[in-house]
Amino acid sequence: xxxxxxxxxxxxxxxxxxxxxxxxxxxxxxxxxxxxxxxxxxxxxxxxxxxxxxxxxxxxxxxxxxxxxxxxxxxxxxxxxxxxxxxxxxxxxxxxxxxxxxxxxxxxxxxxxxxxxxxxxxxxxxxxxxxxxxxxxxxxxxxxxxxxxxxxxxxxxxxxxxxx
Numbered sequence: 129x130x131x132x133x134x135x136x137x138x139x140x141x142x143x144x145x146x147x148x149x150x151x152x153x154x155x156x157x158x159x160x161x162x163x164x165x166x167x168x169x170x171x172x173x174x175x176x177x178x179x180x181x182x183x184x185x186x187x188x189x190x191x192x193x194x195x196x197x198x199x200x201x202x203x204x205x206x207x208x209x210x211x212x213x214x215x216x217x218x219x220x221x222x223x224x225x226x227x228x229x230x231x232x233x234x235x236x237x238x239x240x241x242x243x244x245x246x247x248x249x250x251x252x253x254x255x256x257x258x259x260x261x262x263x264x265x266x267x268x269x270x271x272x273x274x275x276x277x278x279x280x281x282x283x284x285x286x287x288x289x290x291x292x
Contacts, residue, residue: 136230143237143262144225146269151241155218159201167263167272170194174276189281217246228259234272235262241276252286255279 146165153162166172173180174189183191192200220243228236236259243254261273278285 136227139230139235140225140227142269143227143235146262147222147225147237147239147258147260150271151220151222155220157204157215157218159204163197163201165271166194166197167265167270168194170197170271171273172197173274174278175281177282179277180275189278189285190276214248219244222258233264235264235269236260237262 150162150165153159153165171194172190172192173183174191175181175183176187176189180186180188220241222239222241224238224240226238228238230236238257238259241254241256241258243256245252245254256279257277259273259275259277260271262269263272264270
């Protein structure tokens with residue numbers, strides 16, 4: 129794909145539908161289906177203290193390789209996470225979807241997200257900018273990299289035992 133692919137409506141529609149699906153799977157705690165969206169070399173990163181530079185050199189809230197993503201999903205599936213008993217009720221709004229770069233095999237995309245979390249202790253709003261590298265594998269988009277930049281990641285954060 130060329131630079132014009134960045135503005136191609138069909139590609140933007142496909143990416144937007146993919147990001148909406150990912151959000152729904154997270155909100156519904158469908159962890160196995162969410163995990164199936166990832167490539168074998170996927171990387172999930174939530175930097176601390178700003179936009180993040182090098183996750184190998186700076187503090188992160190989450191910095192998961194593909195094997196760590198699988199472990200996180202297995203832990204969430206046990207239902208024995210005290211911080212999520214009962215599970216948070218979640219709904220997120222995904223907006224401002226953009227394609228930053230696209231070629232034949234990968235798409236760099238970004239979006240904004242607002243996650244509403246309801247728990248017995250109270251409600252919390254999580255606002256973030258999500259940056260994705262999506263790779264086409266066997267005709268379908270998969271997440272090769274997801275970076276979640278929380279708006280308030282420089283502040284003390286409450287317990288986050290769900291997927292952002």
